[in-house]
Amino acid sequence: LSPKPLAGKRVLITAGPTFEAIDPVRGITNLSSGKMGFSLARAAREAGADVTLVAGPVHLDTPRGVRRIDVRSAQQMHDAVLPAAPLHDLFIATAAVADWRPASLSAHKIKKDGKKIAPTFELSENPDILAAVAALPDRPYCVGFAAESEKLEHHAREKLLRKRVPLIVGNLGPATFGRDDNALLLVDADGARALPEDGSRCDKQELARALMQDIARRLPVRD
Numbered sequence: 001l002s003p004k005p006l007a008g009k010r011v012l013i014t015a016g017p018t019f020e021a022i023d024p025v026r027g028i029t030n031l032s033s034g035k036m037g038f039s040l041a042r043a044a045r046e047a048g049a050d051v052t053l054v055a056g057p058v059h060l061d062t063p064r065g066v067r068r069i070d071v072r073s074a075q076q077m078h079d080a081v082l083p084a085a086p087l088h089d090l091f092i093a094t095a096a097v098a099d100w101r102p103a104s105l106s107a108h109k110i111k112k113d114g115k116k117i118a119p120t121f122e123l124s125e126n127p128d129i130l131a132a133v134a135a136l137p138d139r140p141y142c143v144g145f146a147a148e149s150e151k152l153e154h155h156a157r158e159k160l161l162r163k164r165v166p167l168i169v170g171n172l173g174p175a176t177f178g179r180d181d182n183a184l185l186l187v188d189a190d191g192a193r194a195l196p197e198d199g200s201r202c203d204k205q206e207l208a209r210a211l212m213q214d215i216a217r218r219l220p221v222r223d
């Protein structure tokens with residue numbers, strides 16, 4: 001296989017968590033470190049692609065040669081990704097996007113009221129970025145991720161059908177969040193394949209390289 005199987009290809013990747021503000025100093029977020037997405041961006045660049053990484057709040061250095069757009073909320077990630085997606089050959093959604101956001105943002109820090117009554121928050125559903133990109137008429141090849149604590153293949157296949165994407169990459173989380181190693185299950189319409197093939201755990205960067213090679217073989221050949 002060519003060492004640069006993605007030469008001439010444009011790749012868009014989301015990574016990290018999102019942060020949904022409650023007030024100026026508080027918010028809802030999750031424990032995604034962004035490592036898998038950043039490793040994939042590095043691997044895609046090494047494979048010759050032009051790479052754009054849309055990152056939620058993470059503490060990671062931008063991989064060399066990768067264009068990075070920093071965002072905070074799911075809505076900002078959506079607004080950065082949607083117009084850019086049709087200009088790309090491949091979209092990989094690794095971000096752990098918050099499913100909900102506070103329905104309203106308080107302009108001031110919410111204070112204790114002195115009566116020991118805790119505030120309640122109404123939530124609104126965030127847009128599903130991957131499903132929105134996969135529904136575009138001029139969509140790139142779309143790859144989603146699934147972090148599950150059990151029944152990985154079952155849940156990954158459910159996402160494959162619900163989001164209408166050709167490939168879902170599953171990993172058994174949340175144990176994987178923040179770790180440097182991982183084990184993946186590639187689920188597509190034909191079946192499932194473990195990566196590494198013996199089901200062992202492997203360094204995320206090495207795994208990202210193997211995954212990018214696999215994805216490169218799935219891309220339609222342009223004439």
Ligand code: C5P
Pocket residue numbers: 014074093094095096097098099126127128129130131143144145146159
């Ligand atoms: O079922 P779930 O929504 O958790 O699916 C996870 C996959 O969908 C991941 O690829 C994630 O990046 C993507 N996703 C998204 N926008 C959301 C929720 C999930 O792009 N609002």
